[in-house]
């Protein structure tokens with residue numbers, strides 16, 4: 001928080017019912033997968049910038065009511081819409097900058113952005129009650145709570161479903177298993193379409209749903225999704241947030257993902273390979289990643305042992321894609 005003499009240029013200050021947020025640039029909120037000064041303190045919160053307009057929207061990805069996993073609720077569509085100001089640095093902030101390596105001298109920003117948001121508890125109460133009337137600062141694109149719930153959750157579900165399909169058909173991590181005939185490259189209906197072509201079609205549908213989500217929510221799907229990952233405590237050092245799929249929302253219970261590439265399949269088809277550095281710990285990976293071992297984190301012997309364990313449990317050396325080795 002800084003003393004009287006110096007003050008960090010990236011900080012939050014709680015003042016009873018409100019919180020003042022100070023940060024070097026509004027761009028600090030443009031990357032939902034990176035922690036901002038706000039999500040650092042309150043992981044369930046996310047800040048969405050309204051480009052071209054000097055405003056931000058702050059909302060919470062907290063679980064509302066009996067939702068769990070990746071499932072959202074209309075209450076997650078309640079946000080605070082707040083003006084932000086760009087201002088020059090105070091003497092105390094300049095003093096703080098001069099004490100740092102990054103922001104000293106030429107590194108000092110010319111201006112800072114500042115806004116005042118409702119206290120996180122107010123935002124959470126608005127979400128839990130799915131009610132914009134909880135505080136004057138709260139708002140939503142769709143004011144009717146039941147309609148908001150129906151529309152937001154159904155678009156969210158469509159995005160998860162397209163994500164699920166697109167991942168199965170991905171060029172890099174795809175296991176095209178259990179696809180509906182219209183999306184199955186092996187189906188005779190798709191003689192003229194391969195997996196890459198079908199993947200492009202799915203991606204276009206997903207983009208349309210993402211646009212719809214932005215229009216009805218007032219913020220981006222990815223902003224809510226990344227915040228939900230933080231709420232769930234999901235930490236995947238090798239993957240980007242966008243590699244992950246809301247499998248439960250897509251109706252894929254019992255499925256999980258490869259921790260190296262994000263490829264998806266029923267959980268029992270993955271290999272659990274002992275790490276080279278810590279043999280007591282295994283990492284869940286798909287066949288391709290296990291064999292490619294691009295990071296050198298396990299040995300060939302460890303992969304063979306993992307294949308044997310899977311064979312004992314499942315009967316036969318069946319790969320994720322279905323063929324035998």
Ligand SMILES: [Zn+2]
Nearest residue numbers: 258261286289
């Ligand atoms: Zn993989």
